[in-house]
Amino acid sequence: MYCGLFWFNSESFSLWAEPSKTEKMYKVDLPVDPSVENAVKMRRSAETARRARIFNTRLRVMGLDLDAINQQVQEKKHHQNMEKQRDKAFDKLREYHGEALLQQDIDGREKRAALHTDLTKYWATHQRVEDTRDADLQCGLKGAFRITIPEDKLGPASMTIFQGEDIGEEQRRREQKKKTDRDLRAQKEDNERRLLGDKHRGLTVSCSPQAAEQTETLKERHWREERENLAEMQHTLTSDMMTECAEAAAREAGGGSLPLVLVDRWRGMTPEQLSGIHREREEQRLERQRQREGKKIQDAACELQLLKLSREAEEEESRAEELRRQKRIQTDRYNMQLAGEQQAYQEYLNKKLYTNKPSKDYFDQFNTSSR
Structure with missing residues (x-):
C-alpha cells in the first residue's frame, strides 16, 4: 500500500504546501487501485521473460519450435x-x-x-x-x-554244428566275396570275348580271300622267326661269348672311330682303361681343389671389401650423428632464448600493461535491460 504525506492546517488544507511553524504533519493511508499494481506486476514479469528470451543465446540464435519438438517426442514414444x-x-x-x-x-x-x-x-x-x-x-x-531217438543211434547226418566249425568265418566270407567278384569279372570277360569272336567270325565270312592271304602271311612270318631263333642259338653255342677274353667284347668300327663294345660279351675293363679313369679322376680332384682355393681367396677379398665399406658407413653415421647433436644443441639454445623473451614479454603485459583489470561491477552494468 502506498502512503501519502500531507500537512494539516487549522484554517485550510493545502497539498504540497510549504509548512509553517503552526502546521502539523500527519500520515494518512489512502487506498490504491489494484489494477495499477497488477499492471506493474505484469510489465515486470513480461520484462523478465523478454530479458530471458533475448539474453539466451540458444533461443536467440537457433530458435525453438515447441510444438514440433513436442510432436517429435510423442512420435518417438509411439514408435x-x-x-x-x-x-x-x-x-x-x-x-x-x-x-x-x-x-x-x-x-x-x-x-x-x-x-x-x-x-x-x-x-x-x-x-x-x-x-x-x-x-x-x-x-x-x-x-x-527234445529228440526221442537215442544219441548212440544218431549218425553224422544228424549233427548240426561240428567242433572247430566257423573259426574263420570272417575270412571265409571275405574269400567268398572275392571269389564272387572274380567269377563275375570272368563271366563279363567271357561274354566280351564271345561277342568279339562272333564279330570276328562275321568279318571272316565276309572277307574270306583276305583271311586266307593273312593266314599265309602269318605262317611265313612264324617260319622266319623260328629260323632266326635257331640261327641265334647256333651262333651262341659256337661263338666266344661265354669266354673271359676281353677282346671278344670289342668289335672294330669303320671310319677310324673307337671300337664298339658288345654288352652281351663284356667281361670288365682293361688295365689301360682303368688307369685312364684313375688319371682323369685325379685331374678332376686337382681341378676341384684349385677351384676351392680360388673361391676362398675371392671370399676373403669380398669380406675385406665389406669390412672396409662397413667401417666407412660407421664413420659416416657417426659424423651425421654429431651434426644432428650440434643441431639439437643450437635448437635448444634458440628455444631457451625464445622462451626467455616470451616470459619477459608476458611479465611486461601482466605487471605493467594490464594493471587496471575490470571488476565484476564493470561487466554487470551490461545487459541489465532489454530496451
Whole structure:
C-alpha cells in the first residue's frame, strides 16, 4: 500500500504546501487501485521473460519450435511403444514355436518307444530263441525240442554244428566275396570275348580271300622267326661269348672311330682303361681343389671389401650423428632464448600493461535491460 504525506492546517488544507511553524504533519493511508499494481506486476514479469528470451543465446540464435519438438517426442514414444509390442509378440511367437517343437519331439520319442515296445513283444512272442533250430545249442537244452531217438543211434547226418566249425568265418566270407567278384569279372570277360569272336567270325565270312592271304602271311612270318631263333642259338653255342677274353667284347668300327663294345660279351675293363679313369679322376680332384682355393681367396677379398665399406658407413653415421647433436644443441639454445623473451614479454603485459583489470561491477552494468 502506498502512503501519502500531507500537512494539516487549522484554517485550510493545502497539498504540497510549504509548512509553517503552526502546521502539523500527519500520515494518512489512502487506498490504491489494484489494477495499477497488477499492471506493474505484469510489465515486470513480461520484462523478465523478454530479458530471458533475448539474453539466451540458444533461443536467440537457433530458435525453438515447441510444438514440433513436442510432436517429435510423442512420435518417438509411439514408435518405442510399437517396438515393445512387436518384441512382445515375437517373444510369444518364439515361445509358441519352441513349445510346439518340444511337444513334437516328445511325441516322436513316445512313438518310437511304443514301436520298440511292440517290436520287443513281437520278438518275445513269435521269434524266440528257444524256437529256433539251434535252440539246443544256443540255450543249453532249455526249452528246446527234445529228440526221442537215442544219441548212440544218431549218425553224422544228424549233427548240426561240428567242433572247430566257423573259426574263420570272417575270412571265409571275405574269400567268398572275392571269389564272387572274380567269377563275375570272368563271366563279363567271357561274354566280351564271345561277342568279339562272333564279330570276328562275321568279318571272316565276309572277307574270306583276305583271311586266307593273312593266314599265309602269318605262317611265313612264324617260319622266319623260328629260323632266326635257331640261327641265334647256333651262333651262341659256337661263338666266344661265354669266354673271359676281353677282346671278344670289342668289335672294330669303320671310319677310324673307337671300337664298339658288345654288352652281351663284356667281361670288365682293361688295365689301360682303368688307369685312364684313375688319371682323369685325379685331374678332376686337382681341378676341384684349385677351384676351392680360388673361391676362398675371392671370399676373403669380398669380406675385406665389406669390412672396409662397413667401417666407412660407421664413420659416416657417426659424423651425421654429431651434426644432428650440434643441431639439437643450437635448437635448444634458440628455444631457451625464445622462451626467455616470451616470459619477459608476458611479465611486461601482466605487471605493467594490464594493471587496471575490470571488476565484476564493470561487466554487470551490461545487459541489465532489454530496451
